[in-house]
Amino acid sequence: MRARHGFILGLVLVLSACSSTDVVTDYNPYTDFSSYQKYRWSETSGADKTVSPLVVEHVKTALAEQLNIDQYKLAAKADQANFAVRYYVAEGAQTIDRSPRLGIGLGSFSGNVGIGTSVGVPLGKDKVNRNVQILIDLLDAETQKLSWRGSLVVELNDKDPKDNMARLHSAVAEIWSQFPPQK
Template identity: 70%
Template structure:
């Protein structure tokens, strides 16, 4: 029983590090999000020139599906909009996926003392992952001031556009799930 009490906090710490969401949000606490019903996509939406137009289209379509699922409607004119939606897609820092490594460990343990060492031997070449950051902003239509922002960095697949479309759909869904703020 004492062993369980010792390892429970460690297990909780490890599991909290495995959280599924890396969405970053910020918002104006004075904004009244309950009044948001009709939206317009801001003309300033878009992406870095290095981002594929197909990726940008996937983000826009996914965002529109999320808005519709949230029962928000597209306003017929900007004057009838309660909020503006702006999305932006930017290249994020590339990450290096280190190849699998074979570990060889040596050590000794005696009494209350232990020592060990390990050597990693690469089994293949490194892969560079292409990442994008998806940013979704909500703005006040009267003054174009930011009221809410959500963003997430995701890894794209260089070989399969269908995988990218699914990745983007999940990312936009995850970002939108953080709105409205609690």
């Protein structure tokens, strides 16, 4: 019975280690988000110089779609906005996707004590994954102070722009799903 619980616990730990990065949010608890109806784009939106302008445009388009879905309207004039929307795309840390490996192991088990060893033999080349971090900020229209922030790190596919567009749209939707914050 203990072995079964140990196996299940181990499986849960392995699966949780493989999960994607979660959305990180922060907000000013004194902000009345219910008053937010009309927005304007912040002039400080943009990206690191290393990030493709196409990636930035996909993020802006996806964010505009999310705002529209939630019925926030783009203000005709900047002074009519209740809040400003700023987005920023930063180059994230690159990760190395290790090629599949063949494990050869030795082990012994006796009297509830186990000793084991394993050697990994690479079966292919390592792949470097390109990551970007998407930041979405909501600012008070008058003071320009930050009222809400959501961010997520997304892995991009260097070979498929359509896949990247889908990943970026999904990431923006995931970030936006955290707004407004639950108090």
